[in-house]
Amino acid sequence: MRLHAHRGNTLTAGAVVLTAFAVEAELRGLGPRGVRLGLVAALFALTAWAGVRSPREAGGIRVYQEVLLVLAVAAGTGTLAQGAVVLGLGPGAPVAAGWAALVALGGALLAAALTRGRDATMAPGAGALLGLVALVAGAGALWPGDDPRVGVRLALLVAMVALTVGIVDRLERRYRQAIVLADVLAVVLVLLAGTFLLPHVPGAEDALGLPPAAPGAAWGWQALLLVAGFGLVGVGSTLHEHGPGWLGALGLVAALVVLADGHHAFVGWPLALLVAGCVLVAVALRPVEHVVVPEEQGADPPPPVPWPRAPLTLVGPPRRADEDDDEL
Structure with missing residues (x-):
């Protein structure tokens, strides 16, 4: 059996509807657990086969x-x-962190196996999010101290370093x-800021089984x-990508809330931000000694360099025809 390209959209639409049915059946608890397991397993077999x-x-x-x-x-x-x-x-009830970490880790490994050798973007992103869940849940379950937030x-710090390395490694090859991965990094930033803002959410610490913590961050x-x-x-902004830009802005707002938590003095981060902003504005508005203008008046500026840049191809000089070459 083979999936033809012109029927791919139709099959995908059917798979989306079946996924919605499986989710609804799980939420309502329709049928025995084994039947629901068979339904999800069949859906996985269908989507994995069709996708690969x-x-x-x-x-x-x-x-x-x-x-x-x-979907797979x-x-x-x-x-x-x-x-x-x-x-x-x-x-268990509530869900044990170790159980969630193992399931999410299995999903992340599955995503890596399904997308190996394929230039996919959405599935690796889903796998990265599952890996993030596994890392966070595992760290919370294995942390020996009283407060698993540490x-x-x-x-999350390890995840930020790993994602940054992955972004730099793929920026030229797999843009x-x-x-x-930059979108996932922004999600990590928001989660990291959220760990410091939990004391301000009523009932959040009790619902997660966390001990009371003082607000603020080091x-x-x-x-x-x-x-x-x-x-x-x-x-x-530089790459003209909405995802990292908007998610990064959300993370920046969360960071500013953490910075202001419990502080009311002007000295500190407010002063540093004011000085940095004024320096950048002054640099941008400084007088220009030499103005570069096009050679011809009214000529259009050169087009911007696209990103990612195309790899350079070294081409030798054109071959000169020898006298002994046969004429065609």
Whole structure:
């Protein structure tokens, strides 16, 4: 059996509807657990087969293939969770952090396996989010101290470093994947800021089983949040990408809220931001000694260099025809 390219959109639409049915059946508890497990497993088999075995084109992966791979990752993660419950390894109430970490880790590994060798962007992004959930839940479950938020913050710091390395590594080779990782990095920034703002959310600490914590963050965390927020906004503006720009702006707002938490003095971050902003404005408005103008009056400026830049191709000088060459 083979999926033809012209029927890919139709099959993807059917898979989306079946996924909605599976979610609704799980929310309502329709039928025995084993039946729901079989439904999710069949949905995973269908979407994984269609996403992996669908014909590839020279122009890259198509949108319906991206959606099929994302559905396969979601259905595969649901299959792991349902299978664990059927085997008697339930999550408990509330959901245990270790159980969530193992299921999310399985989903992340599944996403990596499904997208290996394929120039996909949405499924690796979903896998990165699942890996983030596994890292955070695992750190919260294994942290030996009284407050697991400390372990979660360290895990998020490791995730930020790993994502930054991944973005730099893929920016030239796989540009779209780098942008998706930048979106995930912005989500990590928001989560990291959220760990410091939980005391201001009524009932949040009790619902998560966390001990009461004093509001505010240390200077190092504040600097990290501020630099990461400005950096993501700058990346989004420079590359003309809405995802890192808007998500980075949200992370920057969260960072500013953390910086202002419990502080009312002008000396500190407000003064530093004021000085930095005035310096940048002064540099931009400084007098220009030499003005570069086009050679011809009214000539259009050169077009901007596209990003990512195309790889350089070294071409030798044209070959000169020898006298002994045969004439065609």
